[in-house]
Amino acid sequence: MSAAAIHTFTALLLAHVLADFLFQTRWMVAHKRNPLVLVLHAALVLGLSLAALGGWSDWVLVLAGAHLASLVAVAVVAPGPWQAGAWAGLPWLLPLFALVAGLILTTRAGGFAVGELMAPYAEVDLPRGLEKGGLLIGLLERGLIFLFVLAGQPSGIGFLIAAKSILRFETASKDQRAGEYVIIGTLASFxxxxxxSYATLRLIDLLPPLETGPVHD
Known part of the structure; x- marks a missing residue:
């Protein structure tokens, strides 16, 4: 992909992630087969895409009802929308967009992905804890991993593994099924x-530096 395509892709990626994982409500997910809800979601994707690009592009209409593969396709076929938008003179926004999109995908989207993986084992009888405590733990651990990787300190992840192993040791030692459930979920989350996190780091490497000073050609 050209630099222009990567810039457009980054802006569209942020819009897509916001539309799917922050602004899409549980009601919208539950009624996603309703044509009106589909139109609402498409309008949300359209509006956020135009806002991220800083201007109008006919190609954004292609994305209104589509997903990640379409982002890549549109960015490759029509790499110019970012350069033609209002934010083109602020290239430091691009790595910021990548950071926000990467953080949301790592934490919130990761929760959905791990949840889908663990759904077949939902009958496992786990000790009762805080309401939504497991969800919050997952968000925090993935968020910390993201910070460790982006800060160039992946060794800190070892402390997370050790801490979680200690806290879950009693559960794992008393019930093999519960222990295996915890191990699978933890490995999937990590x-x-x-x-x-590393995909986000790679994308940032392809973008202009995160600087707010004047840009010189």
């Missing part, structure tokens, strides 16, 4: 976070 694996997802590592993959998305």
């Amino acid at each position: 694996g997802w976070a590592l993959a998305l």
